[in-house]
Amino acid sequence: MxxxxxxxxxxxxxxxxxxxxxxxxxxxxxxxxxxxxxxxxxxxxxxxxxxxxxxxxxxxxxxxxxxxxxxxxxxxxxxxxxxxxxxxxxxxxxxxxxxxxxxxxxxxxxxxxxxxxxxxxxxxxxxxxxxxxxxxxxxxxxxxxxxxxxxxxxxxxxxxxxxxxxxxxxxxxxxxxxxxxxxxxxxxxxxxxxxxxxxxxxxxAPPVAPTAPPDGPVDLTVRWQSASVAAVLLDIPGVTAVDARTVRARGALPGLYRQFGVWMRVAASLTGRPPYC
Incomplete structure:
Protein backbone atom coordinates (compact mmCIF):
# COMPACT_ATOMS: atom_id res chain seq x y z
CA MET A 1 0.00 0.00 0.00
CA ALA A 205 -10.79 -0.51 6.04
CA PRO A 206 -11.75 -1.58 2.52
CA PRO A 207 -10.53 1.13 0.15
CA VAL A 208 -13.06 3.81 -0.77
CA ALA A 209 -13.18 4.79 -4.41
CA PRO A 210 -12.34 8.46 -4.90
CA THR A 211 -15.28 10.77 -5.45
CA ALA A 212 -14.94 11.51 -9.14
CA PRO A 213 -15.00 15.11 -10.32
CA PRO A 214 -17.59 15.98 -12.96
CA ASP A 215 -16.97 14.43 -16.34
CA GLY A 216 -15.00 16.77 -18.57
CA PRO A 217 -13.85 20.27 -17.69
CA VAL A 218 -14.73 22.22 -14.55
CA ASP A 219 -14.88 25.95 -13.80
CA LEU A 220 -12.51 27.48 -11.26
CA THR A 221 -13.45 31.00 -10.20
CA VAL A 222 -11.33 33.18 -7.90
CA ARG A 223 -12.14 36.58 -6.42
CA TRP A 224 -9.01 38.55 -5.56
CA GLN A 225 -8.65 41.42 -3.15
CA SER A 226 -6.80 43.37 -5.82
CA ALA A 227 -8.27 44.30 -9.19
CA SER A 228 -4.70 44.58 -10.52
CA VAL A 229 -4.13 40.86 -9.96
CA ALA A 230 -7.31 39.99 -11.85
CA ALA A 231 -6.38 42.34 -14.70
CA VAL A 232 -2.93 40.81 -15.18
CA LEU A 233 -4.32 37.26 -15.09
CA LEU A 234 -6.52 38.07 -18.08
CA ASP A 235 -3.37 37.93 -20.22
CA ILE A 236 -3.21 34.16 -19.59
CA PRO A 237 -5.04 32.30 -22.39
CA GLY A 238 -8.32 30.86 -21.20
CA VAL A 239 -8.74 33.20 -18.22
CA THR A 240 -11.86 35.37 -18.43
CA ALA A 241 -13.28 38.16 -16.29
CA VAL A 242 -16.37 37.73 -14.15
CA ASP A 243 -16.02 41.24 -12.70
CA ALA A 244 -13.15 43.64 -11.96
CA ARG A 245 -11.70 41.42 -9.21
CA THR A 246 -12.89 37.96 -10.23
CA VAL A 247 -11.51 35.64 -12.90
CA ARG A 248 -12.55 32.24 -14.17
CA ALA A 249 -10.98 29.46 -16.21
CA ARG A 250 -12.39 26.19 -17.48
CA GLY A 251 -10.36 23.01 -17.76
CA ALA A 252 -9.81 19.48 -16.56
CA LEU A 253 -8.17 18.64 -13.25
CA PRO A 254 -5.32 18.24 -12.42
CA GLY A 255 -4.22 20.58 -15.22
CA LEU A 256 -6.45 23.37 -13.94
CA TYR A 257 -4.91 22.97 -10.48
CA ARG A 258 -1.45 23.49 -12.00
CA GLN A 259 -2.68 26.58 -13.83
CA PHE A 260 -4.04 27.96 -10.57
CA GLY A 261 -0.50 27.66 -9.22
CA VAL A 262 0.63 30.02 -11.98
CA TRP A 263 -2.11 32.47 -10.94
CA MET A 264 -0.76 32.47 -7.39
CA ARG A 265 2.79 33.11 -8.57
CA VAL A 266 1.55 36.07 -10.59
CA ALA A 267 -0.39 37.38 -7.59
CA ALA A 268 2.63 36.98 -5.30
CA SER A 269 4.79 38.96 -7.69
CA LEU A 270 2.29 41.83 -7.63
CA THR A 271 1.57 42.00 -3.91
CA GLY A 272 4.24 40.88 -1.46
CA ARG A 273 2.11 41.50 1.63
CA PRO A 274 2.25 39.04 4.54
CA PRO A 275 -0.37 36.29 4.30
CA TYR A 276 -2.12 37.08 7.61
CA CYS A 277 -3.23 40.56 8.59
Missing part, protein backbone atom coordinates in the same frame (compact mmCIF):
# COMPACT_ATOMS: atom_id res chain seq x y z
CA UNK A 2 1.32 3.43 -1.01
CA UNK A 3 0.25 6.38 1.11
CA UNK A 4 0.63 10.08 0.30
CA UNK A 5 0.67 12.69 3.09
CA UNK A 6 0.03 16.37 2.34
CA UNK A 7 1.29 18.30 5.37
CA UNK A 8 0.06 21.84 5.96
CA UNK A 9 0.76 23.81 9.13
CA UNK A 10 -2.19 25.98 10.20
CA UNK A 11 -4.17 22.96 11.36
CA UNK A 12 -1.37 21.43 13.42
CA UNK A 13 -1.90 20.65 17.11
CA UNK A 14 -1.29 23.71 19.30
CA UNK A 15 -0.76 26.33 16.59
CA UNK A 16 -3.01 29.39 16.48
CA UNK A 17 -1.11 32.45 15.22
CA UNK A 18 0.98 33.66 12.29
CA UNK A 19 4.01 33.71 14.60
CA UNK A 20 3.56 29.95 14.97
CA UNK A 21 3.62 29.16 11.25
CA UNK A 22 5.70 31.79 9.45
CA UNK A 23 9.51 31.67 9.18
CA UNK A 24 10.87 34.42 11.39
CA UNK A 25 7.91 34.26 13.74
CA UNK A 26 8.84 34.12 17.41
CA UNK A 27 7.31 30.65 17.80
CA UNK A 28 7.96 29.27 14.32
CA UNK A 29 10.77 26.90 15.35
CA UNK A 30 8.51 25.41 17.99
CA UNK A 31 5.69 25.26 15.46
CA UNK A 32 7.70 23.28 12.96
CA UNK A 33 8.60 20.77 15.70
CA UNK A 34 4.91 20.37 16.52
CA UNK A 35 4.19 19.93 12.81
CA UNK A 36 6.68 17.05 12.63
CA UNK A 37 4.97 15.34 15.58
CA UNK A 38 1.54 15.44 13.92
CA UNK A 39 2.98 14.19 10.64
CA UNK A 40 4.86 11.41 12.41
CA UNK A 41 1.64 10.32 14.11
CA UNK A 42 0.05 9.90 10.68
CA UNK A 43 3.11 8.04 9.40
CA UNK A 44 3.01 5.67 12.38
CA UNK A 45 -0.62 4.98 11.62
CA UNK A 46 0.15 4.25 7.99
CA UNK A 47 2.94 1.87 8.98
CA UNK A 48 0.64 0.04 11.38
CA UNK A 49 -1.98 -0.25 8.63
CA UNK A 50 0.54 -1.95 6.35
CA UNK A 51 1.85 0.87 4.16
CA UNK A 52 4.94 -0.18 2.23
CA UNK A 53 5.68 3.30 0.88
CA UNK A 54 4.89 6.69 2.46
CA UNK A 55 5.58 9.99 0.73
CA UNK A 56 5.23 13.21 2.75
CA UNK A 57 4.93 16.52 0.92
CA UNK A 58 5.71 19.66 2.93
CA UNK A 59 2.78 21.76 1.66
CA UNK A 60 2.96 24.90 3.79
CA UNK A 61 4.29 28.32 2.81
CA UNK A 62 7.97 28.01 1.86
CA UNK A 63 7.53 24.22 1.91
CA UNK A 64 10.74 23.88 3.95
CA UNK A 65 9.13 23.57 7.36
CA UNK A 66 9.69 19.89 8.11
CA UNK A 67 13.25 19.10 9.09
CA UNK A 68 14.30 15.83 7.41
CA UNK A 69 15.95 14.57 10.58
CA UNK A 70 12.69 15.07 12.51
CA UNK A 71 10.61 12.95 10.15
CA UNK A 72 9.75 9.30 10.86
CA UNK A 73 12.27 7.10 9.01
CA UNK A 74 9.52 5.17 7.22
CA UNK A 75 8.63 8.22 5.13
CA UNK A 76 10.30 10.04 2.27
CA UNK A 77 10.00 13.83 2.13
CA UNK A 78 9.29 16.23 -0.73
CA UNK A 79 10.64 19.61 0.36
CA UNK A 80 11.07 23.07 -1.17
CA UNK A 81 9.51 25.01 -4.03
CA UNK A 82 8.47 25.73 -6.71
CA UNK A 83 6.45 22.58 -7.29
CA UNK A 84 4.14 22.28 -10.28
CA UNK A 85 1.62 20.38 -8.18
CA UNK A 86 2.20 22.43 -5.02
CA UNK A 87 0.34 20.77 -2.11
CA UNK A 88 0.06 17.53 -4.11
CA UNK A 89 3.55 17.32 -5.61
CA UNK A 90 4.45 13.69 -6.26
CA UNK A 91 0.90 12.34 -5.99
CA UNK A 92 0.23 9.71 -8.65
CA UNK A 93 -2.47 7.21 -9.52
CA UNK A 94 -0.20 4.60 -7.94
CA UNK A 95 -0.99 5.93 -4.46
CA UNK A 96 -3.77 4.19 -2.58
CA UNK A 97 -4.75 6.97 -0.21
CA UNK A 98 -4.25 10.65 0.56
CA UNK A 99 -3.83 11.76 4.18
CA UNK A 100 -4.03 15.51 4.85
CA UNK A 101 -2.35 16.61 8.07
CA UNK A 102 -2.69 20.10 9.55
CA UNK A 103 -5.11 21.52 7.00
CA UNK A 104 -7.36 24.53 7.60
CA UNK A 105 -10.71 26.05 6.66
CA UNK A 106 -11.25 28.24 3.62
CA UNK A 107 -11.23 32.03 3.45
CA UNK A 108 -14.15 33.59 5.27
CA UNK A 109 -14.74 30.64 7.60
CA UNK A 110 -14.35 31.16 11.33
CA UNK A 111 -11.48 28.72 11.60
CA UNK A 112 -7.97 28.92 12.99
CA UNK A 113 -5.74 30.76 10.49
CA UNK A 114 -8.44 30.29 7.85
CA UNK A 115 -7.62 31.37 4.30
CA UNK A 116 -7.52 29.99 0.79
CA UNK A 117 -3.97 29.48 -0.44
CA UNK A 118 -2.82 33.13 -0.19
CA UNK A 119 -4.08 34.65 3.03
CA UNK A 120 -6.01 37.84 2.43
CA UNK A 121 -5.22 38.06 -1.31
CA UNK A 122 -7.84 35.45 -2.27
CA UNK A 123 -11.24 36.45 -0.92
CA UNK A 124 -13.37 33.64 -2.37
CA UNK A 125 -13.09 30.62 -4.65
CA UNK A 126 -15.62 28.40 -6.38
CA UNK A 127 -15.32 25.08 -8.18
CA UNK A 128 -18.26 24.71 -10.54
CA UNK A 129 -20.04 27.42 -8.49
CA UNK A 130 -19.50 25.48 -5.25
CA UNK A 131 -17.57 27.43 -2.59
CA UNK A 132 -14.15 25.86 -2.25
CA UNK A 133 -10.88 26.33 -0.41
CA UNK A 134 -7.72 24.30 -0.14
CA UNK A 135 -9.51 21.25 1.25
CA UNK A 136 -12.05 21.01 -1.56
CA UNK A 137 -9.61 21.77 -4.36
CA UNK A 138 -7.05 19.29 -3.03
CA UNK A 139 -9.80 16.67 -2.67
CA UNK A 140 -11.11 17.23 -6.21
CA UNK A 141 -7.63 17.22 -7.73
CA UNK A 142 -6.64 14.02 -5.94
CA UNK A 143 -9.89 12.43 -7.10
CA UNK A 144 -9.05 13.41 -10.66
CA UNK A 145 -5.68 11.68 -10.25
CA UNK A 146 -7.55 8.64 -8.91
CA UNK A 147 -6.62 8.83 -5.22
CA UNK A 148 -9.20 9.10 -2.40
CA UNK A 149 -8.73 11.45 0.53
CA UNK A 150 -8.83 9.05 3.46
CA UNK A 151 -8.07 11.25 6.48
CA UNK A 152 -7.88 14.96 7.27
CA UNK A 153 -6.65 16.55 10.51
CA UNK A 154 -7.09 20.15 11.61
CA UNK A 155 -9.39 22.32 13.68
CA UNK A 156 -13.13 21.73 13.93
CA UNK A 157 -13.87 24.16 11.09
CA UNK A 158 -11.51 22.34 8.72
CA UNK A 159 -12.95 18.97 9.69
CA UNK A 160 -16.50 20.21 9.11
CA UNK A 161 -15.46 21.54 5.70
CA UNK A 162 -13.94 18.19 4.74
CA UNK A 163 -17.06 16.33 5.88
CA UNK A 164 -19.30 18.70 3.93
CA UNK A 165 -17.18 18.11 0.84
CA UNK A 166 -17.02 14.33 1.26
CA UNK A 167 -18.64 12.53 4.23
CA UNK A 168 -16.44 9.46 3.66
CA UNK A 169 -13.29 11.33 4.76
CA UNK A 170 -12.25 10.44 8.32
CA UNK A 171 -11.48 13.62 10.26
CA UNK A 172 -9.50 14.30 13.43
CA UNK A 173 -10.15 17.54 15.30
CA UNK A 174 -6.97 18.59 17.11
CA UNK A 175 -8.28 22.00 18.27
CA UNK A 176 -11.52 23.98 18.42
CA UNK A 177 -11.63 27.45 16.91
CA UNK A 178 -12.53 30.30 19.27
CA UNK A 179 -11.65 32.84 16.61
CA UNK A 180 -9.29 33.14 13.68
CA UNK A 181 -6.25 33.38 15.95
CA UNK A 182 -7.51 31.56 19.05
CA UNK A 183 -8.47 27.98 19.82
CA UNK A 184 -9.22 25.52 22.58
CA UNK A 185 -6.48 22.91 22.27
CA UNK A 186 -6.60 19.17 22.73
CA UNK A 187 -3.63 17.91 24.76
CA UNK A 188 -0.88 17.15 22.23
CA UNK A 189 -0.43 13.53 23.23
CA UNK A 190 -4.15 12.88 23.02
CA UNK A 191 -4.43 14.61 19.64
CA UNK A 192 -1.55 12.65 18.15
CA UNK A 193 -2.91 9.34 19.38
CA UNK A 194 -6.20 10.24 17.72
CA UNK A 195 -4.41 11.04 14.44
CA UNK A 196 -2.52 7.75 14.51
CA UNK A 197 -5.60 5.68 15.29
CA UNK A 198 -7.70 7.41 12.64
CA UNK A 199 -5.10 6.68 9.98
CA UNK A 200 -4.88 3.03 11.06
CA UNK A 201 -8.65 2.64 10.91
CA UNK A 202 -9.10 4.47 7.59
CA UNK A 203 -6.32 2.61 5.79
CA UNK A 204 -7.18 -0.79 7.25
Missing amino acids: RVYVSADMEGITGLVDADDVQPGGRDYERGRALMAEDVNAAVRGAVRAGATEILVNDAHGPMRNLLPEALHPAARLVRGKPKRMSMLEGLTAGHDALVCVGHHARAGALGVLSHSFMGHEIEDMWLDDRPVGEIGLVHATAAAVGVPMAVLTGDDAACAEATEWDPSVATVTVKYARDRFAAELRPPGQARRAVEEAVVAALA
Whole structure:
Protein backbone atom coordinates (compact mmCIF):
# COMPACT_ATOMS: atom_id res chain seq x y z
CA MET A 1 0.00 0.00 0.00
CA ARG A 2 1.32 3.43 -1.01
CA VAL A 3 0.25 6.38 1.11
CA TYR A 4 0.63 10.08 0.30
CA VAL A 5 0.67 12.69 3.09
CA SER A 6 0.03 16.37 2.34
CA ALA A 7 1.29 18.30 5.37
CA ASP A 8 0.06 21.84 5.96
CA MET A 9 0.76 23.81 9.13
CA GLU A 10 -2.19 25.98 10.20
CA GLY A 11 -4.17 22.96 11.36
CA ILE A 12 -1.37 21.43 13.42
CA THR A 13 -1.90 20.65 17.11
CA GLY A 14 -1.29 23.71 19.30
CA LEU A 15 -0.76 26.33 16.59
CA VAL A 16 -3.01 29.39 16.48
CA ASP A 17 -1.11 32.45 15.22
CA ALA A 18 0.98 33.66 12.29
CA ASP A 19 4.01 33.71 14.60
CA ASP A 20 3.56 29.95 14.97
CA VAL A 21 3.62 29.16 11.25
CA GLN A 22 5.70 31.79 9.45
CA PRO A 23 9.51 31.67 9.18
CA GLY A 24 10.87 34.42 11.39
CA GLY A 25 7.91 34.26 13.74
CA ARG A 26 8.84 34.12 17.41
CA ASP A 27 7.31 30.65 17.80
CA TYR A 28 7.96 29.27 14.32
CA GLU A 29 10.77 26.90 15.35
CA ARG A 30 8.51 25.41 17.99
CA GLY A 31 5.69 25.26 15.46
CA ARG A 32 7.70 23.28 12.96
CA ALA A 33 8.60 20.77 15.70
CA LEU A 34 4.91 20.37 16.52
CA MET A 35 4.19 19.93 12.81
CA ALA A 36 6.68 17.05 12.63
CA GLU A 37 4.97 15.34 15.58
CA ASP A 38 1.54 15.44 13.92
CA VAL A 39 2.98 14.19 10.64
CA ASN A 40 4.86 11.41 12.41
CA ALA A 41 1.64 10.32 14.11
CA ALA A 42 0.05 9.90 10.68
CA VAL A 43 3.11 8.04 9.40
CA ARG A 44 3.01 5.67 12.38
CA GLY A 45 -0.62 4.98 11.62
CA ALA A 46 0.15 4.25 7.99
CA VAL A 47 2.94 1.87 8.98
CA ARG A 48 0.64 0.04 11.38
CA ALA A 49 -1.98 -0.25 8.63
CA GLY A 50 0.54 -1.95 6.35
CA ALA A 51 1.85 0.87 4.16
CA THR A 52 4.94 -0.18 2.23
CA GLU A 53 5.68 3.30 0.88
CA ILE A 54 4.89 6.69 2.46
CA LEU A 55 5.58 9.99 0.73
CA VAL A 56 5.23 13.21 2.75
CA ASN A 57 4.93 16.52 0.92
CA ASP A 58 5.71 19.66 2.93
CA ALA A 59 2.78 21.76 1.66
CA HIS A 60 2.96 24.90 3.79
CA GLY A 61 4.29 28.32 2.81
CA PRO A 62 7.97 28.01 1.86
CA MET A 63 7.53 24.22 1.91
CA ARG A 64 10.74 23.88 3.95
CA ASN A 65 9.13 23.57 7.36
CA LEU A 66 9.69 19.89 8.11
CA LEU A 67 13.25 19.10 9.09
CA PRO A 68 14.30 15.83 7.41
CA GLU A 69 15.95 14.57 10.58
CA ALA A 70 12.69 15.07 12.51
CA LEU A 71 10.61 12.95 10.15
CA HIS A 72 9.75 9.30 10.86
CA PRO A 73 12.27 7.10 9.01
CA ALA A 74 9.52 5.17 7.22
CA ALA A 75 8.63 8.22 5.13
CA ARG A 76 10.30 10.04 2.27
CA LEU A 77 10.00 13.83 2.13
CA VAL A 78 9.29 16.23 -0.73
CA ARG A 79 10.64 19.61 0.36
CA GLY A 80 11.07 23.07 -1.17
CA LYS A 81 9.51 25.01 -4.03
CA PRO A 82 8.47 25.73 -6.71
CA LYS A 83 6.45 22.58 -7.29
CA ARG A 84 4.14 22.28 -10.28
CA MET A 85 1.62 20.38 -8.18
CA SER A 86 2.20 22.43 -5.02
CA MET A 87 0.34 20.77 -2.11
CA LEU A 88 0.06 17.53 -4.11
CA GLU A 89 3.55 17.32 -5.61
CA GLY A 90 4.45 13.69 -6.26
CA LEU A 91 0.90 12.34 -5.99
CA THR A 92 0.23 9.71 -8.65
CA ALA A 93 -2.47 7.21 -9.52
CA GLY A 94 -0.20 4.60 -7.94
CA HIS A 95 -0.99 5.93 -4.46
CA ASP A 96 -3.77 4.19 -2.58
CA ALA A 97 -4.75 6.97 -0.21
CA LEU A 98 -4.25 10.65 0.56
CA VAL A 99 -3.83 11.76 4.18
CA CYS A 100 -4.03 15.51 4.85
CA VAL A 101 -2.35 16.61 8.07
CA GLY A 102 -2.69 20.10 9.55
CA HIS A 103 -5.11 21.52 7.00
CA HIS A 104 -7.36 24.53 7.60
CA ALA A 105 -10.71 26.05 6.66
CA ARG A 106 -11.25 28.24 3.62
CA ALA A 107 -11.23 32.03 3.45
CA GLY A 108 -14.15 33.59 5.27
CA ALA A 109 -14.74 30.64 7.60
CA LEU A 110 -14.35 31.16 11.33
CA GLY A 111 -11.48 28.72 11.60
CA VAL A 112 -7.97 28.92 12.99
CA LEU A 113 -5.74 30.76 10.49
CA SER A 114 -8.44 30.29 7.85
CA HIS A 115 -7.62 31.37 4.30
CA SER A 116 -7.52 29.99 0.79
CA PHE A 117 -3.97 29.48 -0.44
CA MET A 118 -2.82 33.13 -0.19
CA GLY A 119 -4.08 34.65 3.03
CA HIS A 120 -6.01 37.84 2.43
CA GLU A 121 -5.22 38.06 -1.31
CA ILE A 122 -7.84 35.45 -2.27
CA GLU A 123 -11.24 36.45 -0.92
CA ASP A 124 -13.37 33.64 -2.37
CA MET A 125 -13.09 30.62 -4.65
CA TRP A 126 -15.62 28.40 -6.38
CA LEU A 127 -15.32 25.08 -8.18
CA ASP A 128 -18.26 24.71 -10.54
CA ASP A 129 -20.04 27.42 -8.49
CA ARG A 130 -19.50 25.48 -5.25
CA PRO A 131 -17.57 27.43 -2.59
CA VAL A 132 -14.15 25.86 -2.25
CA GLY A 133 -10.88 26.33 -0.41
CA GLU A 134 -7.72 24.30 -0.14
CA ILE A 135 -9.51 21.25 1.25
CA GLY A 136 -12.05 21.01 -1.56
CA LEU A 137 -9.61 21.77 -4.36
CA VAL A 138 -7.05 19.29 -3.03
CA HIS A 139 -9.80 16.67 -2.67
CA ALA A 140 -11.11 17.23 -6.21
CA THR A 141 -7.63 17.22 -7.73
CA ALA A 142 -6.64 14.02 -5.94
CA ALA A 143 -9.89 12.43 -7.10
CA ALA A 144 -9.05 13.41 -10.66
CA VAL A 145 -5.68 11.68 -10.25
CA GLY A 146 -7.55 8.64 -8.91
CA VAL A 147 -6.62 8.83 -5.22
CA PRO A 148 -9.20 9.10 -2.40
CA MET A 149 -8.73 11.45 0.53
CA ALA A 150 -8.83 9.05 3.46
CA VAL A 151 -8.07 11.25 6.48
CA LEU A 152 -7.88 14.96 7.27
CA THR A 153 -6.65 16.55 10.51
CA GLY A 154 -7.09 20.15 11.61
CA ASP A 155 -9.39 22.32 13.68
CA ASP A 156 -13.13 21.73 13.93
CA ALA A 157 -13.87 24.16 11.09
CA ALA A 158 -11.51 22.34 8.72
CA CYS A 159 -12.95 18.97 9.69
CA ALA A 160 -16.50 20.21 9.11
CA GLU A 161 -15.46 21.54 5.70
CA ALA A 162 -13.94 18.19 4.74
CA THR A 163 -17.06 16.33 5.88
CA GLU A 164 -19.30 18.70 3.93
CA TRP A 165 -17.18 18.11 0.84
CA ASP A 166 -17.02 14.33 1.26
CA PRO A 167 -18.64 12.53 4.23
CA SER A 168 -16.44 9.46 3.66
CA VAL A 169 -13.29 11.33 4.76
CA ALA A 170 -12.25 10.44 8.32
CA THR A 171 -11.48 13.62 10.26
CA VAL A 172 -9.50 14.30 13.43
CA THR A 173 -10.15 17.54 15.30
CA VAL A 174 -6.97 18.59 17.11
CA LYS A 175 -8.28 22.00 18.27
CA TYR A 176 -11.52 23.98 18.42
CA ALA A 177 -11.63 27.45 16.91
CA ARG A 178 -12.53 30.30 19.27
CA ASP A 179 -11.65 32.84 16.61
CA ARG A 180 -9.29 33.14 13.68
CA PHE A 181 -6.25 33.38 15.95
CA ALA A 182 -7.51 31.56 19.05
CA ALA A 183 -8.47 27.98 19.82
CA GLU A 184 -9.22 25.52 22.58
CA LEU A 185 -6.48 22.91 22.27
CA ARG A 186 -6.60 19.17 22.73
CA PRO A 187 -3.63 17.91 24.76
CA PRO A 188 -0.88 17.15 22.23
CA GLY A 189 -0.43 13.53 23.23
CA GLN A 190 -4.15 12.88 23.02
CA ALA A 191 -4.43 14.61 19.64
CA ARG A 192 -1.55 12.65 18.15
CA ARG A 193 -2.91 9.34 19.38
CA ALA A 194 -6.20 10.24 17.72
CA VAL A 195 -4.41 11.04 14.44
CA GLU A 196 -2.52 7.75 14.51
CA GLU A 197 -5.60 5.68 15.29
CA ALA A 198 -7.70 7.41 12.64
CA VAL A 199 -5.10 6.68 9.98
CA VAL A 200 -4.88 3.03 11.06
CA ALA A 201 -8.65 2.64 10.91
CA ALA A 202 -9.10 4.47 7.59
CA LEU A 203 -6.32 2.61 5.79
CA ALA A 204 -7.18 -0.79 7.25
CA ALA A 205 -10.79 -0.51 6.04
CA PRO A 206 -11.75 -1.58 2.52
CA PRO A 207 -10.53 1.13 0.15
CA VAL A 208 -13.06 3.81 -0.77
CA ALA A 209 -13.18 4.79 -4.41
CA PRO A 210 -12.34 8.46 -4.90
CA THR A 211 -15.28 10.77 -5.45
CA ALA A 212 -14.94 11.51 -9.14
CA PRO A 213 -15.00 15.11 -10.32
CA PRO A 214 -17.59 15.98 -12.96
CA ASP A 215 -16.97 14.43 -16.34
CA GLY A 216 -15.00 16.77 -18.57
CA PRO A 217 -13.85 20.27 -17.69
CA VAL A 218 -14.73 22.22 -14.55
CA ASP A 219 -14.88 25.95 -13.80
CA LEU A 220 -12.51 27.48 -11.26
CA THR A 221 -13.45 31.00 -10.20
CA VAL A 222 -11.33 33.18 -7.90
CA ARG A 223 -12.14 36.58 -6.42
CA TRP A 224 -9.01 38.55 -5.56
CA GLN A 225 -8.65 41.42 -3.15
CA SER A 226 -6.80 43.37 -5.82
CA ALA A 227 -8.27 44.30 -9.19
CA SER A 228 -4.70 44.58 -10.52
CA VAL A 229 -4.13 40.86 -9.96
CA ALA A 230 -7.31 39.99 -11.85
CA ALA A 231 -6.38 42.34 -14.70
CA VAL A 232 -2.93 40.81 -15.18
CA LEU A 233 -4.32 37.26 -15.09
CA LEU A 234 -6.52 38.07 -18.08
CA ASP A 235 -3.37 37.93 -20.22
CA ILE A 236 -3.21 34.16 -19.59
CA PRO A 237 -5.04 32.30 -22.39
CA GLY A 238 -8.32 30.86 -21.20
CA VAL A 239 -8.74 33.20 -18.22
CA THR A 240 -11.86 35.37 -18.43
CA ALA A 241 -13.28 38.16 -16.29
CA VAL A 242 -16.37 37.73 -14.15
CA ASP A 243 -16.02 41.24 -12.70
CA ALA A 244 -13.15 43.64 -11.96
CA ARG A 245 -11.70 41.42 -9.21
CA THR A 246 -12.89 37.96 -10.23
CA VAL A 247 -11.51 35.64 -12.90
CA ARG A 248 -12.55 32.24 -14.17
CA ALA A 249 -10.98 29.46 -16.21
CA ARG A 250 -12.39 26.19 -17.48
CA GLY A 251 -10.36 23.01 -17.76
CA ALA A 252 -9.81 19.48 -16.56
CA LEU A 253 -8.17 18.64 -13.25
CA PRO A 254 -5.32 18.24 -12.42
CA GLY A 255 -4.22 20.58 -15.22
CA LEU A 256 -6.45 23.37 -13.94
CA TYR A 257 -4.91 22.97 -10.48
CA ARG A 258 -1.45 23.49 -12.00
CA GLN A 259 -2.68 26.58 -13.83
CA PHE A 260 -4.04 27.96 -10.57
CA GLY A 261 -0.50 27.66 -9.22
CA VAL A 262 0.63 30.02 -11.98
CA TRP A 263 -2.11 32.47 -10.94
CA MET A 264 -0.76 32.47 -7.39
CA ARG A 265 2.79 33.11 -8.57
CA VAL A 266 1.55 36.07 -10.59
CA ALA A 267 -0.39 37.38 -7.59
CA ALA A 268 2.63 36.98 -5.30
CA SER A 269 4.79 38.96 -7.69
CA LEU A 270 2.29 41.83 -7.63
CA THR A 271 1.57 42.00 -3.91
CA GLY A 272 4.24 40.88 -1.46
CA ARG A 273 2.11 41.50 1.63
CA PRO A 274 2.25 39.04 4.54
CA PRO A 275 -0.37 36.29 4.30
CA TYR A 276 -2.12 37.08 7.61
CA CYS A 277 -3.23 40.56 8.59
